[in-house]
């Protein structure tokens with residue numbers, strides 16, 4: 001195979017600030033929710049203090065990206081590096097750092113593809129008003145976004161607002177939700193979600209006003225759920241899982257309105273967020289230019305009727321076997337037709353072709369894959385090689401799925417897998433690696449942080465060089 005990738009296809013690789021940068025309090029950076037969460041696990045695994053040390057080694061790392069042939073590098077800006085308190089003074093040293101990174105990339109012919117917010121809300125905003133629970137947070141974010149557009153928009157044309165709002169909102173730790181009462185927690189969650197939608201819309205508008213030729217969109221965690229059987233209830237469970245986890249979010253970005261099934265859920269639980277007059281216009285008026293999606297695996301849902309033991313909306317349902325916390329009646333099953341990674345992700349390239357087609361048919365907007373990859377332990381041999389054929393196989397299958405989706409008529413702008421180099425996994429430190437470049441460190445031993453090209457690095461380099469022909 002194949003010749004299906006357009007000439008200007010954006011081959012890339014991805015990362016995020018708290019997972020790669022380190023330098024967590026250097027040059028005035030404020031602490032973030034992501035730092036705070038990672039420190040809670042410092043005794044067990046690596047935290048964000050050093051991570052991959054990109055903050056000090058970005059020149060070497062960008063040179064390696066160039067050698068790999070990347071057309072884009074998708075990374076995030078740390079809000080707390082730019083505005084340490086979230087809504088206070090601007091930190092010029094933070095702006096200088098990203099200016100240096102962007103300029104270095106451009107000198108190497110790599111297009112910057114920037115996410116504004118990847119799980120790392122400035123902690124000062126949590127202390128001030130519990131972060132996204134307050135409407136103020138949406139306006140603090142708007143200001144931060146404007147600062148970025150003004151500082152970098154002359155050179156950066158591709159922007160993403162929030163990374164995986166739709167997933168983040170369901171992870172208490174990322175949102176800083178510690179409320180024990182499930183109903184109160186879900187009310188808070190719904191309000192936070194709403195404020196993030198508002199922030200998204202404000203940032204989209206600001207980008208269009210400030211950045212000449214700027215393109216901006218969300219980066220969603222895509223969901224593809226199969227029914228466990230052909231029982232109508234199972235099919236319904238699978239659909240609802242996709243609607244509640246991802247589609248509602250894209251629909252709100254697209255139409256500015258909550259879809260009916262979602263509003264019904266909010267009303268039934270009496271947790272409809274407070275919305276102010278005039279918000280509708282803001283939400284409706286912000287048109288995204290493309291959709292970025294992150295894709296790792298598929299799910300398989302079995303209907304589980306609500307009962308006394310599993311009442312609707314109950315936290316009881318948030319156990320290992322139930323992967324849905326809003327209606328509380330979807331059991332996530334193993335799919336016998338798929339193999340899973342050692343961390344349980346069911347590997348499924350066909351699912352990527354499905355979501356690409358689905359999102360393109362629903363919204364008719366260009367798409368880009370901004371995360372996709374295999375997280376696993378790698379072995380560094382004595383002669384300093386990493387033979388990660390399992391990763392090559394994973395990526396090959398998913399790149400083929402992209403080619404097939406393009407043949408299906410999907411307008412796919414690019415493919416930017418996770419991750420450019422080994423970095424801090426959100427829950428498994430440095431044990432679980434995704435990168436093309438090995439970073440020689442363990443969870444608690446920094447060693448030399450040496451960069452070592454894995455077999456997948458050379459393989460991907462060829463994929464890019466031949467525009468997908470050597471698959």
Ligand code: BG6
Nearest residue numbers: 016163164375424425426427432
């Ligand atoms: C994505 C996140 O959902 O999953 C990344 O955007 C994250 O930040 C990636 O690293 C992989 O998850 P994990 O838990 O294996 O690091």
